[in-house]
Amino acid sequence: MSNEIIAVLGAGSWGTALANVAAENGHDVRLWSHRASQVAEINETHLNTKYLGDNPLNEGIVGFSDMQSAVENADIVLSVVPTKATREVAQQLVTVLANIDHSVILMAATKGLEPGTYKRVSEMLTEEVPAKYLKGLGVISGPSHAEGVIKHDPTLVSAASKDVVAAEKVQAAFSNQVFRVYTNTDVIGAEIGGALKNVIAIGAGALASLGYDANAKAALFTRGLAEISRLGQAFGANPITFMGLSGVGDLFATATSVHSRNFRAGVQLGEGKKLSDVIEDMGMVIEGISTTKVAHELAQKKHIEMPITSAVYRVLYDNVDVKEAIQTLMGRPVSQEGK
Numbered sequence: 001m002s003n004e005i006i007a008v009l010g011a012g013s014w015g016t017a018l019a020n021v022a023a024e025n026g027h028d029v030r031l032w033s034h035r036a037s038q039v040a041e042i043n044e045t046h047l048n049t050k051y052l053g054d055n056p057l058n059e060g061i062v063g064f065s066d067m068q069s070a071v072e073n074a075d076i077v078l079s080v081v082p083t084k085a086t087r088e089v090a091q092q093l094v095t096v097l098a099n100i101d102h103s104v105i106l107m108a109a110t111k112g113l114e115p116g117t118y119k120r121v122s123e124m125l126t127e128e129v130p131a132k133y134l135k136g137l138g139v140i141s142g143p144s145h146a147e148g149v150i151k152h153d154p155t156l157v158s159a160a161s162k163d164v165v166a167a168e169k170v171q172a173a174f175s176n177q178v179f180r181v182y183t184n185t186d187v188i189g190a191e192i193g194g195a196l197k198n199v200i201a202i203g204a205g206a207l208a209s210l211g212y213d214a215n216a217k218a219a220l221f222t223r224g225l226a227e228i229s230r231l232g233q234a235f236g237a238n239p240i241t242f243m244g245l246s247g248v249g250d251l252f253a254t255a256t257s258v259h260s261r262n263f264r265a266g267v268q269l270g271e272g273k274k275l276s277d278v279i280e281d282m283g284m285v286i287e288g289i290s291t292t293k294v295a296h297e298l299a300q301k302k303h304i305e306m307p308i309t310s311a312v313y314r315v316l317y318d319n320v321d322v323k324e325a326i327q328t329l330m331g332r333p334v335s336q337e338g339k
């Protein structure tokens, strides 16, 4: 494995965990944060306590406040900020790439859809970053909680890109005995699966808060995946992708794990906590809250049947009680499976 220079933009839970994988693989890893205090903590103590507690970070990770120093000569740049910060950070990256006249493989590990435009993260990056600065563009997706990755739980993800060489380079850079990267060319499927599973995970948390067991969970996962697949196919995704890591894999991980912010948000909402308090107390991004609104609007616009997404939307945005939302779902006219 050759030694690569890898810049990670965003030192939250996931950016830091991915930086750690790359550093453990012996790469030169620069972790950029817009918060100077976080950079200082990473460089001085090799910890990122707000996001990853007392898990020690590989000492090869160097924190940077200056994006240009982080990106200088980088082979691969990972964008791992929340969806809502993606354009802003991409614009900063473009300024840097123009200053140093440099091109990179750019991969987003963010999972979400942009409110208003309904764009996927890779679409935002394509719009913001001129092609002359790109040696390939794609996404990293799949069932992967930072909390598990940092503890070396065996984890599988996919690196999806139309540019197979770029995806293979990312695969080689990040794969090891506990972190296995598959390549995939279905970027749309990987992104729709990764974003939409968060909506279903909020629903799973709400079900759990009511004490419902395996029947209800299985119903939610199965019919939730059907909705994700319907939306994805309307945008040109390969339906097989939803049977893979970015589909059922990530849905299962997110909708069953206490590490999931989306699942935990669903539990708290089911227990009657106000949405604004859930967001404030989490202190980390809960992408599914915004994605639910985007998916609900998209479903209406494109006439795609997504009743579970609509139910989660009503709980989040119309203050509908979880039990009432479930009753509405169960009370719909019976229909044929497979449609």
Ligand SMILES: NC(=O)c1ccc[n+]([C@@H]2O[C@H](COP(=O)([O-])OP(=O)(O)OC[C@H]3O[C@@H](n4cnc5c(N)ncnc54)[C@H](O)[C@@H]3O)[C@@H](O)[C@H]2O)c1
Pocket (backbone or CB within 6 Å): 010, 011, 012, 013, 014, 015, 033, 034, 035, 051, 080, 081, 082, 083, 085, 088, 089, 109, 110, 111, 112, 144, 145, 146, 147, 283, 284, 285, 287
């Ligand atoms: N946490 C996970 O296990 C995990 C796994 C896979 C994918 N993801 C996805 O990765 C993305 C990031 O999630 P996370 O868990 O790291 O979030 P987080 O809330 O833990 O951290 C977000 C980071 O982005 C930074 N940030 C926020 N706004 C910024 C801005 N305008 N400019 C620069 N930096 C900014 C924050 O300071 C923080 O360091 C999300 O889309 C999430 O769905 C997370």
Ligand SMILES: O=P(O)(O)OC[C@H](O)CO
Pocket (backbone or CB within 6 Å): 111, 142, 143, 144, 145, 146, 198, 201, 250, 253, 254, 259, 260, 261, 262, 263, 285, 286, 287
């Ligand atoms: O903690 P969550 O709910 O944002 O989920 C994190 C990852 O997307 C799981 O693959």
